[in-house]
Amino acid sequence: AQTVTQSQPEMSVQEAETVTLSCTYDTSESNYYLFWYKQPPSRQMILVIRQEAYKQQNATENRFSVNFQKAAKSFSLKISDSQLGDTAMYFCAFISGNQFYFGTGTSLTVIP
C-alpha cells in the first residue's frame, strides 16, 4: 500500500524559532521522490523541498531542511527562523507512477 501519515494535525511556533513537522510513509518502490508542499490560504500548493530517495544527503532549501531516514520511512521537515509567512498547511507527499500520494497535512501557525 502507498500511504503517507502525518500525525500532527496542528502545530504552532514562535516567530524566529525552529519547528519540525513529522511524516512517515509506506511504499514498495525502491526509488522514489519525497516532497513537502505548502498550501497557504490562497489554496495553491507550493513546493517547499524535494528529496530523491537514492540520495543519502538530506535536502536543504534556505530555511527548510529535511531529515530523511529511508530504512524507517521517515521524512520530517525542519523550518528554521520561522516567519509569519510560513503559516500554512504543510503536506508530505511522494510520487509513485503517475500520481502523488499526500498525507492529511499539518496546519502550522507562526505566532508573532
Add this chain to the structure above:
Amino acid sequence: ETGVTQSPTHLIKTRGQQVTLRCSSQSGHNTVSWYQQALGQGPQFIFQYYREEENGRGNFPPRFSGLQFPNYSSELNVNALELDDSALYLCASSLKGQGAIEAFFGQGTRLTVV
C-alpha cells in the same frame, strides 16, 4: 505564482447536476493531473491526461471524466453531482519524460454541492 490557471475559482451546484472545471497548464508542459481535496484531507488523485489520452486513474467512479486539448489545457467533468463531491479540485501540470517530478499546481476550484 505558477503558470497553471484554473476556472472558475468557486461555484455552487445542486445535487444531480453536472459541472465542468477547466485548467490551463504551464507553458511547455504536456501533462495534466487532477486531484480532489476534501475538507481537512490531502489531495486525492483523480486521473492524469497526456497527449489527449487518460494516462492513469485513481479510485473515482466513471462519472468523473476528463479531456485534454491539443494546447494541453484540460477539463474535468463530473456528472450526477453528489454532496460528497464538495471539495477543492486541483490541477497540476508537468512535463512527461521527467516523470511528475516538476509538477506545478493551480489555485484550485472550490466546488460546493447543495
